[in-house]
Amino acid sequence: xxxxxxxxxxxxxxxxxxxxxxPALAQGGRASVLRFVxxxxxxxxxxxxxxxxxxxxxxxxxxxxxxxxxxxxxxxxQMVEGHTVEEDGRRWTFRLRDGLKFHDGEPxxxxxxxxxxxxxxxxxxxxxxxxxxxxxxxxxxxxxxVIRLKRPYGLMLETLAKLGPPVLVIxxxxxxxxxxxxxxxxxxGSGPFRFNAKERLVGARxxxxxxxxxxxxxxxxxxxxxxxxxxxxxxxEWQVMPDPxxxxxxxxxGEVDWWxxxxxxxxxxxxxxxQIATQLASPLGNLGTGVMxxxxxxFDKPAVRRVVLEALSQADFMAAAAGDDPKLWxxxxxxxxxxxxxxxxxxxxxxxxxxxxAKAKRDLVAAGYKGERVVxxxxxxxxxxxxLGEIMHDLLQRLGMNVQYVVSDWGTLVTRRASKAPPDQGGxxxxxxxxxxxxxxxxxxxxxxxxxxEKGFFGxxxxxxxxxxxxxxxxxxxxxxxxxxxxxxxxLAMRDVPYLPTGQYFYRTAFxxxxxxVVDGQFVFWNARRA
Numbered sequence: 001x002x003x004x005x006x007x008x009x010x011x012x013x014x015x016x017x018x019x020x021x022x023p024a025l026a027q028g029g030r031a032s033v034l035r036f037v038x039x040x041x042x043x044x045x046x047x048x049x050x051x052x053x054x055x056x057x058x059x060x061x062x063x064x065x066x067x068x069x070x071x072x073x074x075x076x077x078q079m080v081e082g083h084t085v086e087e088d089g090r091r092w093t094f095r096l097r098d099g100l101k102f103h104d105g106e107p108x109x110x111x112x113x114x115x116x117x118x119x120x121x122x123x124x125x126x127x128x129x130x131x132x133x134x135x136x137x138x139x140x141x142x143x144x145x146v147i148r149l150k151r152p153y154g155l156m157l158e159t160l161a162k163l164g165p166p167v168l169v170i171x172x173x174x175x176x177x178x179x180x181x182x183x184x185x186x187x188x189g190s191g192p193f194r195f196n197a198k199e200r201l202v203g204a205r206x207x208x209x210x211x212x213x214x215x216x217x218x219x220x221x222x223x224x225x226x227x228x229x230x231x232x233x234x235x236x237e238w239q240v241m242p243d244p245x246x247x248x249x250x251x252x253x254g255e256v257d258w259w260x261x262x263x264x265x266x267x268x269x270x271x272x273x274x275q276i277a278t279q280l281a282s283p284l285g286n287l288g289t290g291v292m293x294x295x296x297x298x299f300d301k302p303a304v305r306r307v308v309l310e311a312l313s314q315a316d317f318m319a320a321a322a323g324d325d326p327k328l329w330x331x332x333x334x335x336x337x338x339x340x341x342x343x344x345x346x347x348x349x350x351x352x353x354x355x356x357x358a359k360a361k362r363d364l365v366a367a368g369y370k371g372e373r374v375v376x377x378x379x380x381x382x383x384x385x386x387x388l389g390e391i392m393h394d395l396l397q398r399l400g401m402n403v404q405y406v407v408s409d410w411g412t413l414v415t416r417r418a419s420k421a422p423p424d425q426g427g428x429x430x431x432x433x434x435x436x437x438x439x440x441x442x443x444x445x446x447x448x449x450x451x452x453x454e455k456g457f458f459g460x461x462x463x464x465x466x467x468x469x470x471x472x473x474x475x476x477x478x479x480x481x482x483x484x485x486x487x488x489x490x491x492l493a494m495r496d497v498p499y500l501p502t503g504q505y506f507y508r509t510a511f512x513x514x515x516x517x518v519v520d521g522q523f524v525f526w527n528a529r530r531a
Contacts, residue, residue: 031530032234034515035256037247040381041240042206043411045195046183048120048166051447051457052414053436056165057523060225061208061236062103063169063189066094066113067161068226071521073438075161076226078217079108079170079190089152090135096143099215102172102190110139115176117160120168122180125450126159127168129474155444155474163225163522164439164447192216192229192526193236206238208525216526224522232529244383251276251510258511260523263383264323270510278508282521284337284437285330286507288317288388289448290500292430294461296423298374298401299430303367305497310350311360312395314503320387321434322505329505334490335449337437338504342483347491351501361400373402375423377431381410388432388502396430417458432502442482443470443489448499461498 038057044050047059067075077083083094100108114137121127131137136148147156162168169191175184187195192214196207216228239256241247244263250256252273261281262270270276290312292299299305318329332352336342374396378389389407396403406428408416413431421427440446449470453462469489476482511518514531 030254034233034236034258034525034528036236036238036525037241037250037256037259038206038238039260040379040410041203042238043409043414044183045187047169048123048180049183050414051165052410053165054410056163056167058195058206059167059169059189060191060522060524061193062187062191062195063171064100064191064229065161065163065167065169065225067157068224069161069163069438070221070223070226072223073441074226075157076220076223078226079113080160087148090149092147092149092156094145094147096145097215097217098143100190101213103188103194103211103213104172105213106172107142108170108190109142109173110145111142112173112176113145113170114139115173116170117168119176119178119180120162120166123166124162124168125447125470126155126162126444128455129153129155129444129471130159162445164436164445190214192231204240206240208236208238210234222519222527224519225524229524229526231526233525236525251512254512257515258509258518260509261382261384261507262510264325264328264507267508267510275513276510277513278510279518279520281507281509281523282436282438284339284441285504286321286434286436287333287337287440287504288314288321288432288434288502290392290430290432290502291417291448291457291459292497292499293423293428293459294498295420295459296427296429297372298369299459301368302496304364304369305500306350306495307360307364307367308395308399309494309497309500310353310363311355311357311399312500312502313355314351314501316395317388317391317502318505320391321384321503322507328507329503331503333501333504335440335446335493335501336442336486336490337440340437340441341479342442342486344483344487344490346487347494350494357398361398364399364401369401371402373404373424374429375404375406375427377413377416377428378405378407379410379413380407384434384505384507385410385432388434392430392432420460434505437504443473443486449489449493451498459499463496463498466492466496466498 038054040054042054042058044055047055065078066080068078070076081095081097085092121131133149133153135150139145172188178184192211193208194211196209199207210231216230220227247259248266251259271278294300314331322328334348379385393405419427423429443449447457450456451461451463451466469485473482473485516529516531518528
């Protein structure tokens with residue numbers, strides 16, 4: 001399997017059930033320090049400028065949210081003490097909890113919330129939907145902010161609780177005034193941890209210190225990012241590992257406490273270790289996508305995109321991501337996360353009918369492919385994304401495309417995907433990535449379904465019919481109407497192909513058994529404690 005080729009010797013490096021201790025990482029201060037192995041290094045620190053999950057997870061430590069989403073997808077008050085709705089749903093008044101302070105000692109004020117919402121909304125589809133319906137966004141006093149709408153907006157709390165990247169967090173007004181296309185120059189939030197810039201070591205370590213001034217909510221259960229954020233460690237260190245084998249050895253030896261996403265090949269070894277526990281990272285799994293650049297040939301042509309969609313095998317992609325156990329992945333997956341309200345079978349015959357690569361190769365030429373070089377980006381830093389890149393590379397080559405396969409670290413890929421330059425001048429044509437099931441659950445949170453051209457996701461698809469249906473979904477009066485619209489969107493997407501859906505997979509996260517009360521479903525660092 002291509003996945004095995006990509007992983008090389010990393011699985012073999014950790015094949016022994018119990019490995020001897022190594023002096024690679026410091027062991028001191030274990031009681032007060034939590035050491036975590038993230039999916040990749042933290043390249044971009046501004047949560048508004050990227051959709052990278054590693055940046056979102058970082059942001060939830062440093063910053064706080066107005067509302068926190070719980071495991072039932074219900075927004076719960078977080079920084080907000082409460083709200084009132086007046087004028088037939090057109091005036092929302094929000095009052096902040098008492099005692100909220102930024103890390104520089106300044107109080108969190110209503111105007112900080114206003115500025116943060118405005119900055120974030122320029123980069124997020126839910127934010128754009130809110131602002132399109134907003135008549136005024138103002139802060140009458142330090143503890144209050146008001147959103148006055150042109151017409152009622154039924155997704156208000158879901159918008160203010162936006163958890164998927166780019167996540168809505170509150171920062172000081174002076175930082176929120178910075179162009180969202182530029183990174184903020186300092187990390188000052190009001191969250192439960194402070195970013196330790198002095199100990200940041202690019203490519204190796206990110207450090208967070210407990211914020212002694214943080215006042216958690218006192219009520220409600222801890223669920224996802226809702227409820228009290230009580231911190232039991234003085235320090236959290238993210239340790240970036242050179243390969244999965246090293247990460248596995250460090251976890252087995254107790255040099256780190258928690259590994260975000262161990263590759264499936266190594267999970268049985270970790271589960272056999274008496275001091276290691278594993279659990280599903282999310283009940284919604286992850287969905288894979290192939291993101292195509294609609295600005296340049298060949299993927300500017302819908303017919304070309306459609307040929308690739310009809311030729312791909314979701315089973316190939318998901319087996320590469322999650323291994324050979326079919327219980328850990330699903331094929332025949334459309335736009336929306338299986339098991340959620342908007343999931344539908346509409347239009348999926350494109351994905352379920354038999355593949356004929358020889359015919360697809362002929363169809364590709366008839367669709368207008370003229371031998372252009374296709375720049376496929378992938379990453380060497382994340383084994384799952386690397387494996388998906390290998391499968392995409394193989395598919396495009398078998399279709400007869402002239403592929404330039406560019407493998408880099410994730411940070412370089414994230415930077416390059418923002419370029420609108422021609423592919424032969426530093427731009428790109430296609431890359432593979434994954435999204436949590438939460439972020440693929442409906443047309444508004446789904447970033448890759450933003451098809452408004454310049455305002456769309458990277459790749460900048462300009463598909464007015466899909467955008468019109470997305471707006472109709474937002475305005476729909478009830479869940480039944482939204483589900484009907486979602487089915488229409490999926491049918492249309494199978495024709496116009498804004499992106500390539502490559503299936504759903506599940507993975508397990510692993511941590512030492514003396515780490516207790518780890519929050520299910522999200523990678524957050526409050527609540528967890530040492531036994």
